[in-house]
Amino acid sequence: MPSVPQYRPFLACFPYTTDNQSKKENKRTVEKLYKFSVDIGKIRRLKGWVLLEDETYVEEIANILQQLGADETAIASILERCPEAIVCSPTTVNTQRVIWQLVCKNEEELVKLIEQFPESFFIVKDQENRKLNIQFFQELGLKNVVISRFLTTASNIFHNPVEKNKQMIRILQESYLNLGGSEANMKVWLLKLLSQNPFILLNSSAAIKETLEFLQEQGFTNFEILQLLSKLKGFLFQLCPRSIQNSISFSKNAFKCTNHDLKQLVLKCPALLYYSVPVLEERIQGLLKEGISIAQIREMPMVLELTPQIVQYRIRKLNSLGFRIKDGHLANLSGTKKEFEANLDKIQAKKGRPLFNPVAPLNVEE
Template structure:
């Protein structure tokens, strides 16, 4: 049986635009492990010499392609020159063309006609060819995903009609391309659900458009949710006695990620936080409103962060007073504590506000503490005052 399977596997070859490798494991008593790729009927096991020669002509490092996506070199039909020409017409230089083809070699099996359609679509939201070239260089995989092009076009038009700026849409195309593969009707339905939810939670009609556009700009992946999941999460939060206004606050502070958590995840986080902070339902709700991340982070993440703070001599009471400190990773906490300790500042005797905040906020607080300790800030490159 294993022999027959091995013969079948030897005949298998990579398919076009399918670089994923599948792993087949035999039962434990048969330690045969084989790797194979999807097959087509028009390939050989030998590299296409014409493809390799053309790629070398454009200074592409063939070794990188062989190591990462060697299946591309086995394809009978490729469009190396055509794809390179499209990039050059946009203004890409030789180095940029080589970089794109090395990082995204599957581009050479894309139909030039489909790539032209993609180019026109992306150009419709880019200010210039130079900007488009930069985006392609940074996100070649997104650009050369040429499936569902009609969906992509319709969604771009829908987002423009919705009021999203082109610079935001271009960012979506590169970093959230999956939302463009949704049927446009699904995205429209999700927008309607979000609008209805906002109004039902007490939001005003006048502010709805601004709220919605901000939410989408911060988290476009909210469109990948289902209407049922959104309704379920809202109902669960209402069962936890959060008011409509408080839910709206959480939704805005968490940038829509609230809908991606689900009741089960939220329940676990609430249960853990209530136990860790030894507080009532009312007190916990106040903590969550101060620090919505208590809902967002998983229980293992919260547990790890609390343990790190406790080991540094920080009390549960201090964390309850400034729960936002849990938004910091253990590495950031330890780095900031070392800096404060270097000034003789004992965080366990003080307020966590000096530890908390963004990098800019922390540096500002650190400077104030440094000045109070009698160590004036010194800028080694500042010009000397001759009068002094």
């Protein structure tokens, strides 16, 4: 390999070099942005390099947004949050517009998406891949609203060649069938998995195979592995066997249980596989500090899905109603925010209920 110099100039570590610093702002760009009521100061603070570019397309990009129905306020917001939009050529932006309209045909909704996720819209590379992947996802049966969510929050999957994404889908389908899943349920399972975690497409086929083999070696049946995949929304494939093994070993020691008992705990709370050892340790210690025992956690391991801050908040709420969590079951503590609030309402209603029914007739002798 070629030798690497031991030292480099300090400024070489930064893309914004003295060459850029010595350049002056493009006066025409600044004037045109002012025309659209854009906060120039905000751009200078966040992405000042855009103002130094010799060639920009402020009016052209604004016109495209206007054609979609964006008002002045929306245009200003988009250009402030994503000023690099003005260095994109109008041709590529128009192509992007056509591609996004494949899944978002309502222009008003499209403008809202662009205003909310301008960086995703103005990523104008790999446009042919993007178009072919959208068509492939539509053929799979994914709804346009789900695909539009992918465009805004999981744009990386569209950089994959469509053949790679097709290959990953085939591997997931084969894995599902090999684990005992039925052909009839496979499509529903696959679409649900993709909608919950599109990043699964960024995995490698070798990683998926390795993870499945590791779980089988740990004694999980095919049916149980399918359960884990569904409950963890496919995030299990993003873990390496070594990290899973570390979490399993820690949990086994923390709960003083056998391999069989630990497997039952994992099936109740698959997050035991997903969370790293430091996270599990922090959450168990947080529960112990609140007076909750290891035995209680073993009985309701799902409580480990809550952060220590959420646990403290919920315990205070329960204590205010006279419910001592450390003396009872943790069912009232765990669950989603909606489930916890419903439990609070039930406890409060029970507490305020009279000991006798005031409208019921009393059996007394006259």
